[in-house]
Amino acid sequence: MNRLRALPTFRIDPARRVAFRYRNRSLHGVAGDTVATALYANGVRIFGRSLKYHRPRGLYSLDGECSNTCMQVDGIPNVRTENTPLREGMQIKEQNVVGSAAFDLMAFMDKLDRLMPAGFYYRSLHKPARLWPVAMRQVRRAAGLGKISPDFRYGGRCDEVYLNAEVCVVGGGAAGMSAALSAAESGLRVILLEARPWLGGCFDYRPGPSQDGEPLYRRSRELLRSVSEHPGIRVFTHSPVVGHYTDNLVTAFQTGEPGDAFDYRYIEIRSRTVVVATGCIERPLLFEHNERPGVMQVGCAQRLARTYGLLPGERAVFSVGHDLGLEAAVDLSDLGLEIACVADLRQDGHDEHLVTQLAERGIEVLRGWVAARAHGARAVRAVTLATLDGTVQKRLDCDLLAASAGLTPVVGPLTLAGAQMDYDAHTGAFLPSELPPGLFTAGRLLGLHDAESIETSGRLAGLQAAAHCGAVDAAAVVELQAQAAALPGPQRGSKLVTAPVKGRKSFVCFDEDTTVKNVRQSIARGFDIPELIKRFSSAGTGPGQGGIPGHNLPLLTAHLQGKPPSSFVSTTIRAPLVPVPVAAYAGSRHDMCKRTPVHDSQKAAGGVFRRMGVWRRARYFSDDFSCREEVRNVRENVGLLDASTLGKFRLHGPDALKALQRIYIGDMSKMTAGKIKYAAMCNDDGCVIDDGVVVKRGENDYYFTTSTARAGATIEWFRYHTRYDGWEFHLVNLTDAFGVINLAGPNARKVLEKVADADVSNEAFPFAAYREFTAGGGAIAVRAMRLGFVGELSFELHVPSSLMQALWGLLEEAGKPFGIRNFGVEAQNVLRMEKGHIILGQESEQRTNLLDLGLGFLWARDKGECKTVGEAALRHAENDPGRLKLVGIRMQDPQRAPKDGALIVDRRIRGYVCTARHSFTLEQAVGLALVEEPLAGIGTRLDIYEDECRGELLKAEVVAVPFYDPDGKRMRM
Amino acid sequence: MALMITCPVCGPRNGYEFRYGGEDKGPRPAQRELSPGDWFQYVHANDCADGIQKEWWVHRDGCGVWFTTYRDTTVNREVPPPEEDA
Numbered sequence A: 001m002n003r004l005r006a007l008p009t010f011r012i013d014p015a016r017r018v019a020f021r022y023r024n025r026s027l028h029g030v031a032g033d034t035v036a037t038a039l040y041a042n043g044v045r046i047f048g049r050s051l052k053y054h055r056p057r058g059l060y061s062l063d064g065e066c067s068n069t070c071m072q073v074d075g076i077p078n079v080r081t082e083n084t085p086l087r088e089g090m091q092i093k094e095q096n097v098v099g100s101a102a103f104d105l106m107a108f109m110d111k112l113d114r115l116m117p118a119g120f121y122y123r124s125l126h127k128p129a130r131l132w133p134v135a136m137r138q139v140r141r142a143a144g145l146g147k148i149s150p151d152f153r154y155g156g157r158c159d160e161v162y163l164n165a166e167v168c169v170v171g172g173g174a175a176g177m178s179a180a181l182s183a184a185e186s187g188l189r190v191i192l193l194e195a196r197p198w199l200g201g202c203f204d205y206r207p208g209p210s211q212d213g214e215p216l217y218r219r220s221r222e223l224l225r226s227v228s229e230h231p232g233i234r235v236f237t238h239s240p241v242v243g244h245y246t247d248n249l250v251t252a253f254q255t256g257e258p259g260d261a262f263d264y265r266y267i268e269i270r271s272r273t274v275v276v277a278t279g280c281i282e283r284p285l286l287f288e289h290n291e292r293p294g295v296m297q298v299g300c301a302q303r304l305a306r307t308y309g310l311l312p313g314e315r316a317v318f319s320v321g322h323d324l325g326l327e328a329a330v331d332l333s334d335l336g337l338e339i340a341c342v343a344d345l346r347q348d349g350h351d352e353h354l355v356t357q358l359a360e361r362g363i364e365v366l367r368g369w370v371a372a373r374a375h376g377a378r379a380v381r382a383v384t385l386a387t388l389d390g391t392v393q394k395r396l397d398c399d400l401l402a403a404s405a406g407l408t409p410v411v412g413p414l415t416l417a418g419a420q421m422d423y424d425a426h427t428g429a430f431l432p433s434e435l436p437p438g439l440f441t442a443g444r445l446l447g448l449h450d451a452e453s454i455e456t457s458g459r460l461a462g463l464q465a466a467a468h469c470g471a472v473d474a475a476a477v478v479e480l481q482a483q484a485a486a487l488p489g490p491q492r493g494s495k496l497v498t499a500p501v502k503g504r505k506s507f508v509c510f511d512e513d514t515t516v517k518n519v520r521q522s523i524a525r526g527f528d529i530p531e532l533i534k535r536f537s538s539a540g541t542g543p544g545q546g547g548i549p550g551h552n553l554p555l556l557t558a559h560l561q562g563k564p565p566s567s568f569v570s571t572t573i574r575a576p577l578v579p580v581p582v583a584a585y586a587g588s589r590h591d592m593c594k595r596t597p598v599h600d601s602q603k604a605a606g607g608v609f610r611r612m613g614v615w616r617r618a619r620y621f622s623d624d625f626s627c628r629e630e631v632r633n634v635r636e637n638v639g640l641l642d643a644s645t646l647g648k649f650r651l652h653g654p655d656a657l658k659a660l661q662r663i664y665i666g667d668m669s670k671m672t673a674g675k676i677k678y679a680a681m682c683n684d685d686g687c688v689i690d691d692g693v694v695v696k697r698g699e700n701d702y703y704f705t706t707s708t709a710r711a712g713a714t715i716e717w718f719r720y721h722t723r724y725d726g727w728e729f730h731l732v733n734l735t736d737a738f739g740v741i742n743l744a745g746p747n748a749r750k751v752l753e754k755v756a757d758a759d760v761s762n763e764a765f766p767f768a769a770y771r772e773f774t775a776g777g778g779a780i781a782v783r784a785m786r787l788g789f790v791g792e793l794s795f796e797l798h799v800p801s802s803l804m805q806a807l808w809g810l811l812e813e814a815g816k817p818f819g820i821r822n823f824g825v826e827a828q829n830v831l832r833m834e835k836g837h838i839i840l841g842q843e844s845e846q847r848t849n850l851l852d853l854g855l856g857f858l859w860a861r862d863k864g865e866c867k868t869v870g871e872a873a874l875r876h877a878e879n880d881p882g883r884l885k886l887v888g889i890r891m892q893d894p895q896r897a898p899k900d901g902a903l904i905v906d907r908r909i910r911g912y913v914c915t916a917r918h919s920f921t922l923e924q925a926v927g928l929a930l931v932e933e934p935l936a937g938i939g940t941r942l943d944i945y946e947d948e949c950r951g952e953l954l955k956a957e958v959v960a961v962p963f964y965d966p967d968g969k970r971m972r973m
Numbered sequence B: 001m002a003l004m005i006t007c008p009v010c011g012p013r014n015g016y017e018f019r020y021g022g023e024d025k026g027p028r029p030a031q032r033e034l035s036p037g038d039w040f041q042y043v044h045a046n047d048c049a050d051g052i053q054k055e056w057w058v059h060r061d062g063c064g065v066w067f068t069t070y071r072d073t074t075v076n077r078e079v080p081p082p083e084e085d086a
């Protein structure tokens, strides 16, 4: 199809061809095309088939307000091709067709509409219930949009951006640009969002005169220049607003241009004020076959020519209700479109200058006439026009019917923001009667038509926003308000609801194939308000949501019941306002995590890393995930574990001890220097949330550890439970400032002796002691603890992160003669389990309290009224018999350890396995389990069920813990 | 959570930076002689006011302070303190 000669309004570059594939054919569009306009240029008129009746559907609005032109693009279904820029090599496919969109073998469905009244699925297919699955399969096959392939992998790039602004302007037409400029001129940070790929709105393509006589498109380009040059305005084009939330949080998503680093970008803006200048879409005209390909909105026809250089047809009939329709007819006639007739449903109120221009071109204008029926099986061939009462009719041949009942303000962002919407009798639209604070409106959505009024309303809204932010004084607003009031106000809107037809094939909602007749049927069944009709007839529940039916449905509901149009408001609008690819929400897919200071060393030593909370940790050091060698080496020689992920805190200040007494269940007042205290934290229910060790380093100065998972929440927890007390203490999170090395095994002391600058003999540094010394000849300050988590002689060495690698290297070197090797988190898990030491979250869940775990000895009942967190609940739980208890279990089959989480059963579930492993040290399969109290006695036989047991329960017995070295001699060596 | 919240240290900030800490129920009661019922009331029972409620928030992704503020639960917006509490 030939494009028009270059127009100053073009957004395409006809010289740059873009190749794409459609139905196994290679086609070309040009740079600047959307997928839909490129197809249109190649003669495609039927883009798809409708959901229910498989009716042919074509280009209607160019802004993607309905699913008519949804197609599969590059493997992605339901892409709105009107909003999708054409890119080189794109693969375009039709959807919901059997055969092709032009010759759909399912087209017979259109004849079955009498069998499928409104609510048909709900009413017909649920009885008898056994037929429903069969019916559902058939319905799903016949109805629906694109098909999702479960194998499809999205290869695009997505980004996200979070911004702050004083003024966020939604809509980049003349009003929006004016608002942005006037707000930015007051020195505020302004963000301007526009749904189309360029600024300009309805001025962008119109040659009609602006206030100073020059064409509107030139005026909009002048505004664009001022906006782009202003440093205070950040513009996002191709960025429709998706949501508007409390206190002016605006979300949008952007489609990237060639050269952008993203395909989609999620935008979230926290703005003090919002100006909504979203303009209008056209209100669909309701008549028979009003969605036949060849019927399109006036703006669609004009933009096809003006923006994309495509004459939308050869011979056209217009059926309009607004001066924009007359203006478009004049313009398209001048561009070479033959116009048979313009029917205007208004009796009066026309812009007589436009009527004269049409007369000069020999185009007849019929006042008080409207399109009643489009003819043609697959595309429009003729149209029947009728007077509004339907008494006089005439038929005209045409291949294009530009039809529109009037204008619909785009109020989605206003409704989401909580604006009160009411029917406005002058414009016939649903407009905000009350706005929440910090929200302002401007432009054509208020019913304004005059170019100067539109711009002035924009400047006024921008100034009002600035005044709300305190950047200008109220007098400036009042002055501009007076100026605006002197300009032409909102135009009277057309009130026609439907052409004089029965409405069997007059579609209120294209996406869901809902007709005027369906709405009438819904009302007859008692669903007599728009919200109920929407749910019963599905109108407005398709991909386009309220885009097509939003304005007409409440008007029609009132009209069919003989009520005034103010009787109802539109159905509730919800986010997302436009369909958003899920990938845009998923964002950039960074795996953000922390690495310990000795990450690289462990990697070099063959570490196999796993994500654990915010960290990546070395879980194994070989392919043998049973960790046999790692475990053996710790038991027989010496191992090195990176425990840097432990939470580490300094607590100091005059009330530090009070805070400890509040948080820890033990008595923290009797701590002595150089000695470690093992302590646990409970929540108010007495359930254990954390354990760790505490040391006293000085008067009112403590150092303590938490588990890896709790590190992030610890300060918040301390502050929360002391929030009423006004205590003076300071908490410093040292988790990232210190690394931790666990040196464990019978040879541990021999290794440490060579590195430490202090006496680390059992006499000088006994079990459960805390020492501070230097290592490496005074270079490395070490905080050392004698602990026994893995059940061997072991030293936990806390050193500044920057010195971790140095100490790690020294220990590896010193340990060579003693068989030192890295061990990972899984080996530690086996080692500590053999010792019966618990890991919270593994041997406990949310309901597990201190007593259940057998840790009651940590609870100091005699420490006075400290209001200790968890104490009251423990007191109450103490005599509760119905609790699970932690026990050790030994499997009958030493080779068969159940999986963690396997169930302990008799005739019902009696508990579960927390951790179970084959212990190479003991040559048994052992584990820890939480069981109901009656099963907790030593020697009780247990049956264990797991998915792989094939009906044969695993046998186990309750045994004493620890399994390994019950007297604890080895860790005291 | 889209609401704005005013941190006493940092000023008005995006609500996502904060974590809710429950209704303001007053200081912890002495625990020794407390009945299970009274303890439950303090820890778990809430008024769930439909209207203005005094509640605790923490500026988790900010300065870390715990503070009380007032929120109208019917519109999910922070509001100035009512007269009698101001």
Ligand SMILES: [Zn+2]
Binding pocket: B007, B008, B009, B010, B011, B059, B062, B063, B064, B065
């Ligand atoms: Zn703060």
